[in-house]
Amino acid sequence: MKKFDRRSFLKTSSLSAAAIASTSLLASCTPPKRTSKGTYMGGFAAPKIPNLRAAFIGVGARGGDHLRVVASMENTEVVAISDLYEDHVERWSQIASDIGKGERHQNVASYFGGEDLWKKMLEEVKPDVVFIATNWENHANMVIQAMKSGAHAFVEVPIATTLEAMWEIIHTSEETQKHCMMMENVNYGRT
Numbered sequence: 001m002k003k004f005d006r007r008s009f010l011k012t013s014s015l016s017a018a019a020i021a022s023t024s025l026l027a028s029c030t031p032p033k034r035t036s037k038g039t040y041m042g043g044f045a046a047p048k049i050p051n052l053r054a055a056f057i058g059v060g061a062r063g064g065d066h067l068r069v070v071a072s073m074e075n076t077e078v079v080a081i082s083d084l085y086e087d088h089v090e091r092w093s094q095i096a097s098d099i100g101k102g103e104r105h106q107n108v109a110s111y112f113g114g115e116d117l118w119k120k121m122l123e124e125v126k127p128d129v130v131f132i133a134t135n136w137e138n139h140a141n142m143v144i145q146a147m148k149s150g151a152h153a154f155v156e157v158p159i160a161t162t163l164e165a166m167w168e169i170i171h172t173s174e175e176t177q178k179h180c181m182m183m184e185n186v187n188y189g190r191t
Contacts, residue, residue, distance in 0.1 A: 038174025063133030
């Protein structure tokens with residue numbers, strides 16, 4: 001029989017402990033049982049939208065930059081802006097109007113002053129796409145509600161702060177057949 005010394009004992013017990021610990025860690029990393037009633041979105045191409053109706057939730061520094069870029073694109077119409085602050089909404093509505101040169105972005109619906117007015121905006125305006133640049137904690141809920149209201153969602157980083165919220169976003173996207181994209185200017189262009 002082979003002699004079992006302290007070094008062998010420590011090596012064997014350390015490896016055993018690591019194996020046991022990693023088993024539970026790996027088990028916790030597996031995705032939850034698929035509950036989505038939708039269709040996998042990989043390779044999905046949404047129908048072309050000839051004149052894109054865009055709404056914006058949060059037009060501080062980041063959201064305003066997104067508005068400027070979208071308003072400058074042909075075949076787009078900025079239809080609504082929601083922000084906590086009236087001056088932000090007024091400023092970016094005027095910028096959109098100026099970019100539209102009297103032809104586009106002239107009737108921008110304004111929602112300001114309340115933390116949940118963005119929900120009213122989604123319900124009343126029915127945009128094709130929604131750009132979200134608010135505080136992190138609200139991103140996931142706003143993305144989910146935007147897709148449920150019939151809009152594709154574009155959101156600043158991070159898209160969500162919990163794994164559960166990530167799965168809810170995936171399931172909502174699959175169920176509604178709406179795209180959801182997390183934006184990062186390093187990947188998609190500087191403004």
